[in-house]
Amino acid sequence: MNPTVSQRVTPTTAALLQWWFDPPCTQARGGLGFHDEQRRAILATITAHEALDGDAPPIERPVHRVAMTIGIDQTRVMLALLIWQLLNRTDALAAGIDDPRFTNRFLAVAHHARARDRLLGTFCGMPVPGGLGARDFGTSGLVRLAEMLIPTNRRDEVYGFVCAHVCSGAQFMRQPVREGLIAITDGRLEALECFARLPRVMVFDDETRPPLWAHSHSGVSSPAWRQHLRRIASARDELCAQVVFAQHRPGEGPALGRP
Template sequence: MTQAVAPRLTPTTTALLRWWFGQEAICLRGGQAFHDRQRRAIQDTLMAHEAMDPHSLRLERPVHRLALTQGEQQIEVLLALLVWQLLNRNDALAAGTDDARFTHHFIAVAAHDPARERLRQVFFGRPRPGGRGQRDFGTSDLVRLSPLLIPTARHEEVHAFVRASACHGAPLFHQFDGGGVIALTDGRLEALECLARLPHAMLFDDDTRPPYLEHSEEDRHGLAWRHHVRRFATARRGFGVQVVFTPPPGHGPGQP
């Protein structure tokens, strides 16, 4: 981080960067830290995004592409970016401002069943034994990674938001009128419905997995679901931001 760009960052973001990457904070949590590739992806995204003029965001419709492998690399960065957006949004509203660069509406697209289940584990936790579908939030990746992701004084704020706002399947369409949402969608019609209802949202998508192909009379070429979602996200009225995970150099889709 150079002195030239540091003044562009909000105080909330500056505090998060100290928590995530500062040596004192890393020592306090016993050495738990992001890998170099994750750190670069997070910093580059924050710098590029916060350098934008909030008033021109409606026209820019930014897309941040992050070269990260599947699994923990993506999960930790996805959660860090969600925390960054959420806390900045909360702090802006508390100060009586409406900064268009930040949102508390999130859409995570996963067309494959295993990927959707992994997202459920990230936000809801693992299924309780004999719990008839109930999940243990205490086993979620968010809780497990909280010492790394969230300044201690703000743990409960983030946890409460996730517990109240994360949803998937049918409940999605009953939750958009509240104070924010984390929508886990299948990447097809469900994702388009989410985008239509949440024009000001951060959309997380994944190019490191082979696409799910839809074949129909209207779709002669078998375009991947993600092409439809992204085209709609770019063309729709309103504004937002897309975060696309791409394979690192030397890694093709579906490779570890």
């Protein structure tokens, strides 16, 4: 890990970066680690976001754009950023600090039913045969990647949070707003209503597969709901951050940071 980066971030973030990227840690788990593009995306997002002043009201609502080569898994980046936010929020509150840069409320927007099912598999595991909708958490992507993603001493903490707080957007709309949430939702009205109700949230938005309803005769347009999302964020006092995933073809330069 770059010493300059470690000096600019919280101790919680520094510990995560060490676990994720330091050679002794990756060597100890048999070389299991991130692709270089994934590593750069995580570092760019964290560096830009933590540079915000945690002691002052947010002046802008950060939008972190992450574009990786087609074929590079963005799920690992999403999980790493969610864990980074969650553990920083937990540690700040334990120290009596309400740092507006961090949250434990997340909205994962997936425009297609299959993509939403993959997200449920990532967080909750595969469906149990005959289980009437129950899922086996031990088969989840989070558990399968835990050795790489989560320091050993914090694993149970992350597992407990995820098991207790994942829901669909429709389920969330029927519940009171609570501390801690991972809502998996579509990209239309349901997502906007979820977002509008959350007092502090990080949105993960997948642009790699445009919504079927966003096509026009001239190609794929920017869906109107995303513009509404930005307007909702700009009208609020609470910090609302967005991580927008996109793709570029091999040979094209990746786009990292804010659009």
